[in-house]
Amino acid sequence: MAKDKQPRLVIEPEKCIACGLCEAECPFDAIHIEGDVAVIDYDKCKVCRKCIPICPTNCLSVEGGKEAAPAEAAKPAEVTGKVGGYSGVWVFAEQDSGEVHPVSWELLGCGRTLADTLGCELAAMVLGEDVEDVAIEAGYYGADRAYVIDNPVLQVYRTSPYAAACISLISKYKPEIVLVGATTLGRDLAGAIATELGTGLTADCTGLDIDEETKLLRQTRPAFGGSIMATILTREQRPQMSTVRPRVMEALPRDETRQIEIISEDLALTEEDVLTKIIGFQADSDLDAPNLQYAEIICSGGRGLGSPSGFELIQQLADALGGVMGASRATVDAGWISHDHQVGQTGITVRPRLYIACGISGAIQHLVGMQSSDTIVAINTDPDAPIFQIADYGIVGDLYQVVPELIRLAKERNLKEKLLSGVAF
Amino acid sequence: MLRMVVCVKQVPDTTEVHTLIREGVPSILNPFDAHATEAAVQLKEKYGGHVTVLSMGPPQAAEALKKCISFGVDRAILVSDRAFAGADTLATSYTVAAGLRKIAGEEGLDLVLCGKQAIDGDTAQVGPGIACRLDLPQITYAVGVDEVDLEEGTITVQRRLEKGVQTVQAPLPALLTCVEEMNELRYASLPNMIKAARYEVEVWTAADLDTEPERLGLKGSATVVERIFAPPEHERGEIIPGGSEDPAGAAAALLDKLIEQAATSEE
Numbered sequence A: 001m002a003k004d005k006q007p008r009l010v011i012e013p014e015k016c017i018a019c020g021l022c023e024a025e026c027p028f029d030a031i032h033i034e035g036d037v038a039v040i041d042y043d044k045c046k047v048c049r050k051c052i053p054i055c056p057t058n059c060l061s062v063e064g065g066k067e068a069a070p071a072e073a074a075k076p077a078e079v080t081g082k083v084g085g086y087s088g089v090w091v092f093a094e095q096d097s098g099e100v101h102p103v104s105w106e107l108l109g110c111g112r113t114l115a116d117t118l119g120c121e122l123a124a125m126v127l128g129e130d131v132e133d134v135a136i137e138a139g140y141y142g143a144d145r146a147y148v149i150d151n152p153v154l155q156v157y158r159t160s161p162y163a164a165a166c167i168s169l170i171s172k173y174k175p176e177i178v179l180v181g182a183t184t185l186g187r188d189l190a191g192a193i194a195t196e197l198g199t200g201l202t203a204d205c206t207g208l209d210i211d212e213e214t215k216l217l218r219q220t221r222p223a224f225g226g227s228i229m230a231t232i233l234t235r236e237q238r239p240q241m242s243t244v245r246p247r248v249m250e251a252l253p254r255d256e257t258r259q260i261e262i263i264s265e266d267l268a269l270t271e272e273d274v275l276t277k278i279i280g281f282q283a284d285s286d287l288d289a290p291n292l293q294y295a296e297i298i299c300s301g302g303r304g305l306g307s308p309s310g311f312e313l314i315q316q317l318a319d320a321l322g323g324v325m326g327a328s329r330a331t332v333d334a335g336w337i338s339h340d341h342q343v344g345q346t347g348i349t350v351r352p353r354l355y356i357a358c359g360i361s362g363a364i365q366h367l368v369g370m371q372s373s374d375t376i377v378a379i380n381t382d383p384d385a386p387i388f389q390i391a392d393y394g395i396v397g398d399l400y401q402v403v404p405e406l407i408r409l410a411k412e413r414n415l416k417e418k419l420l421s422g423v424a425f
Numbered sequence B: 001m002l003r004m005v006v007c008v009k010q011v012p013d014t015t016e017v018h019t020l021i022r023e024g025v026p027s028i029l030n031p032f033d034a035h036a037t038e039a040a041v042q043l044k045e046k047y048g049g050h051v052t053v054l055s056m057g058p059p060q061a062a063e064a065l066k067k068c069i070s071f072g073v074d075r076a077i078l079v080s081d082r083a084f085a086g087a088d089t090l091a092t093s094y095t096v097a098a099g100l101r102k103i104a105g106e107e108g109l110d111l112v113l114c115g116k117q118a119i120d121g122d123t124a125q126v127g128p129g130i131a132c133r134l135d136l137p138q139i140t141y142a143v144g145v146d147e148v149d150l151e152e153g154t155i156t157v158q159r160r161l162e163k164g165v166q167t168v169q170a171p172l173p174a175l176l177t178c179v180e181e182m183n184e185l186r187y188a189s190l191p192n193m194i195k196a197a198r199y200e201v202e203v204w205t206a207a208d209l210d211t212e213p214e215r216l217g218l219k220g221s222a223t224v225v226e227r228i229f230a231p232p233e234h235e236r237g238e239i240i241p242g243g244s245e246d247p248a249g250a251a252a253a254l255l256d257k258l259i260e261q262a263a264t265s266e267e
Helices: A023-025 A102-118 A131-141 A159-173 A184-197 A311-323 A328-333 A362-370 A399-412 A417-418 B032-046 B059-070 B088-108 B126-134 B188-197 B247-266
Strands: A008-011 A030-036 A037-040 A060-063 A088-093 A123-129 A143-150 A179-180 A199-203 A207-210 A215-221 A230-232 A238-243 A261-265 A277-283 A297-301 A324-327 A354-358 A376-381 A393-396 B002-008 B010-014 B027-029 B051-056 B075-079 B110-115 B138-149 B154-161 B164-170 B175-176 B200-203 B223-229 B239-241
Touching: A023 A030, A030 B164, A037 B088, A088 A102, A088 A131, A088 A184, A102 A179, A102 A238, A102 B126, A123 A131, A123 A159, A131 A143, A143 A159, A159 A184, A159 A261, A159 B126, A179 A184, A184 A199, A184 A238, A184 B088, A184 B138, A184 B154, A199 A215, A199 B088, A230 A238, A261 B002, A297 A311, A297 B110, A311 A324, A311 A354, A311 A399, A311 A417, A324 A328, A354 B059, A362 B010, A376 A399, A376 B247, A393 B247, A399 A417, A399 B247, B002 B032, B002 B059, B002 B088, B002 B126, B010 B059, B027 B032, B027 B059, B032 B051, B032 B110, B032 B138, B032 B175, B051 B059, B051 B088, B059 B075, B059 B188, B059 B247, B075 B088, B088 B126, B110 B126, B126 B138, B126 B175, B154 B175, B239 B247
Parallel strands: A088 A123, A088 A179, A123 A143, A143 A261, A179 A238, A199 A238, A297 A324, A297 A354, A354 A376, A376 A393, A393 B239, B002 B051, B002 B110, B051 B075, B075 B200, B110 B175, B138 B175
Antiparallel strands: A008 A060, A030 A037, A207 A215, A215 A230, A230 B223, A277 B164, B010 B027, B138 B154, B154 B164
16 A cells, blocks of 8 residues: 555654754755644655654654655765765874874774775875884785875874874875774864865764765764764765774784885974974873773772772772773762773773673763673672673672672682783683 | 853753653753863953853753853853754854854954863864864863963963873964863852843854855755664673672682683684
8 A cells, every 4th residue: 555655754743852953954945843843844845855864863754655765875976076086095093102003003904894895095194203114014904005294393293283284195195085093182183184174074983884885984973972873974075084983993913914105295394383382291101090991801890889999999800800990980970089090981982801890880871981892791789780781791799799709719710810821811 | 361262062961861862851061061161260260351151052052051151151152043953063163163253353362162072972073173263273182271371372281191191382362172170160159140040141143153054054064964773782691690699609600701701712
């Protein structure tokens, strides 16, 4: 029956939040917000479906007729004007004094797949002073080519000269895709570049792939504190830019036989042109802060500890396993522990081989920061705590009874030594 | 005398969001923006001057701006128009920058403060976007302002980086994005609460700003949302029994499982 009927846009009014996104999206002026609900004008609606994906509550759909792909998505990206002439997948190689942030190699691993799918080059964008070694290393991790600007003004990162260098390379060589690590530095840089180039930038992506039909980069990321995922496209502007969360993509194995072609460019900037001056730096090693982001084992404590002193026990567990101590937002907000231990949306995203959550209930804002850990263990008195839904192993019990036993057994079995020699985990 | 504007956003309280449906979720002033506002008020107390808050959003976002008034802010402006709906970060920074230009024309501008990011989108892109459009030095992840030298026209700021705290100096006008450690929020004073309750937020529409219509809202956005979906469910793991009756046994069983799993994954 439905087959014979004309397709028709319908709305579930009880789900509509009258946000107005569909009204703004509609090219035919066929949807209007009236009071607290969107109303469809059927004389104007062409069933183009553009409004359907934009709706944050999924309250729009088409009934009748056969399922068709959205009109826009079925059309290949216009290979004219702004889109035409752009080719290549580029990765920004983030480095500090020659030490490369591992996310750069992770992005080359992911970029390799994208470039092979598109049939184009994979290149690293290498900026700094005396950075040829970084360019060669980028080759070992999968890049075909490196675009290098070697200039003293780039010795330490500052936004304006780095953005100027990136913009000059991108404007000259026109890559189709530019990936930057969603690090402190990468997020500072990418926003400046994308705005100057007037192109789209998707933040903190956790998934990237190429749409088979349109060849567009599908950029998937969590939003609203990780409660929803969104797939985002940059349809008409180039390059398509993403920042990508560290510890999500896999780096390729380092291969010293791989050769890289190096293309060097100049940057007409000197120190006098840079207005922002760095006048001091206090490294965290002086402050005894944890390196959570790349820790292999993390033991975290939450509100279930009951008091700040509970972190002493968590630290003992971390020490017994050779791990690093983390914390939930609730404990940081309560002032029990410093912010640099915080795992989660407003803290640090981690992906250790083993994550042990002690007395952490598992608010979404925490889960989003640790759910891609290889193995998750939860210890909590509440069997209904959300943390158990993502834990590989759970113990329902009092952490003050279970954790001391874990510490005792880990020491007895000399687990730390085994971990260091790579026997266990 | 320091002329400051804080850019703020009203957001759904994501700590209250657990499903796709966001109906009935309370709206709050973005927490990072609250710290940026507090930072501006503290700078005003130290150096003199005034603080204006600016937001782009629907009419109900005026509530978030009133909250800022209770913190001790002098003036609040809401940039609100259907034409702005559906803006991505590119179109948002365009519109907010237009608002800042208008404010700068009226009262001058030495310092723009933003939160590090908004907790709904988590992009951290609008601050750098505004700095780029207004050609201001951008100082992201600020944790503290050491000094403002009004004679020299410079600001010295501490930034939270991944491996430490960096101190930078930039000429004014400049733009800061602030993190939570910047300050402790204070309770609003009674006079400021009364002022906030009675305050009428100024509303500017697209017609009040010097903007090109095709660069606003959804039309001016480079990115489109193709699909929104629930995050994949994790497979529920194994509960090791005996957690309360036999903690030692449960702990031993857990370590056995972990070692066994590690051994199989090594193969």
